[in-house]
Amino acid sequence: MGLDAPVSTRKRYIAKWDAEDVDAWEAGGKDIAKRNLVWSVFAEHVGFSVWSIWSVMVLFMPTDIYGIDAAGKFFLVAVPTLVGSLLRIPYTVATAKFGGRNWTVFSAxxxxxxxxxxxxxxxNPGHSYTTFLLVAAIAGVGGGNFASSMTNINAFYPQRLKGWALGLNAGGGNIGVPVIQLIGLLVIATVGNTEAWIVCSVYLVLCGAAAVGAALFMDNLGNQKADLRAMGNTLKFSHSWVIAFLYIGTFGSFIGYSFAFGQVMQINFLAGGDTPAQAALHTAQIAFIGPLLGSIARPYGGKLADRIGGGKITLYTFAAMTLAAGLLVTASMIDDATAGAASTGVLTLLVVGFIALFLLSGLGNGSVYKIIPSIFEAKAQGLDHLNAEEKATWSRNMSGALIGFAGAIGGLGGVGINLVLRASYLSDAKSATMAFWVFLAFYVACVFVTWFVFLRRPTERTASDDARSPALATD
Incomplete structure (x- = not known):
């Protein structure tokens, strides 16, 4: 694990790492893993913040100055979501090819x-909408950091601790969304909605700190493999596609609502008579709460999955998300029926519904990702031509590859949320009701898929998320 092959103080390189070696883990391996986890979380954290920066910038963009309406803003924040999701595929293989430490420094x-x-x-607000779209698209590089960070940490931790470690790593990254929104709130509350440059300047410093910290304290692992061929191999298993679908419902919800929640609230505040400056302030005071709770919940979703099972926690989560989406449908239908006359009650229901969805999506993120290493750990036991070490390596590499693929597909759910909301507001109803119905229907589908694939009885050819289940050893 590196105890017999010490980490080079110059290159920070570990030739051979076996997290399942309990003696080596207790003798110092866990300290190495923890150090890498800390800096991985920080680097992923600032990556998420930059990825979601345009969800904050739109609060600083009054339509009369920037010339971009609500529909244009929904599309503006959808673009970095799309780019970041697609970049997760190459970012997944980058840590194995270039080293986890090296890639973290570069990506920061x-x-x-x-x-x-x-x-x-x-x-300089006078630029074209196309220019804004291009710069927003480049912010998508922050979304790729998630895949490389998760793949790297997956390699550092043993199977028994992966749920917590991956949940903590992802949750610490996810929390970059509410943190940048809090910084935006602080700026709006103190100097107004015209000084967005302050937010950008803060993150220029933080990204530099993340890169320097990774260079000084992280390590490269020498026995890792997560190339595109491995990712292609994971897609031969039907469970990989199921995981990707479910991750659309959990992470896609988290990142999509993180980008859209503020805009939905701002539209409602403006409809209630707020000036653009007032709407920006009132929105900023609320928008960070949901992403914050969702980020905090993620490691606990992984921890619950470690104890109870990823499939069960995921099922319960989607059932609760269906009810929360029902609150959004109810609120929006009341608003449509009363033409905004019941605005206070509608806003309360919307906030409660969205916050519940954020919290639940965070729990679901952790539980879905716990299923991934369990699947391939179980499947590896059926590979009789491999010895124990080769089985562990195969399981680790396949899990890392699927983490990247599922992260990419899941992120596309965030694109879908913003595009569906945009279409809903452009419809004749000029409201989000249609979008909320779509979200509710999708969560119902996720409930069924989770039960059908992971929780049916073994006699019905279940795909239990218990790593010991022989059903997972074959596909």
């Missing part, structure tokens, strides 16, 4: 490009 420094571009555009 590259965040300066969209930050500088965003800073320039916010100071």
């Amino acid at each position: 420094f590259v965040l300066w490009v969209p930050l500088i571009g965003t800073l320039y555009l916010m100071l």
